[in-house]
Amino acid sequence: MSEEQPEDEYRFGFTKEQFLAELRAHEGLIRDGGYVPTRREVATWPPARLNWHLLGRWWESPSSLIPNDAQVAECVAVLQVRPDGASEKIQQIIARAPPFFGGREGGRQPRGGRLQ
Helix, strand or coil: CCCCCHHHHHHHCHHHHHHHHHHCCCCCCCCCCCCCHHHHHHHHHHHHHHHHHHHHHHHCCHHHHHHHHHHHHHHHHHCCCCCCCCCHHHHHHCCCCCCCCCCCCCCCCCCCCCCC
């Protein structure tokens, strides 16, 4: 995080410009997975809203916004420290996250076979 991107507006390694470029590329339509929630949004949004956004984000992102393992791990860490992080609804969201190295067995292999 930096002065240009305060912690509350941090989009897990993606910039607002990247998100807006994807929005423009789809002529203003936010496709499933095309919105990159901020750290504040992940920490505060109601579970039902998070479920929809994060599952789309993790599994249906446009190619320019696909989160890597570290970005998924960062997001899961924010979910875990929420006041309701141990709740069934938040735990269900976490369970649906892509597997990542350092957090769970497995991990994802991006195109080309190199780890993200």
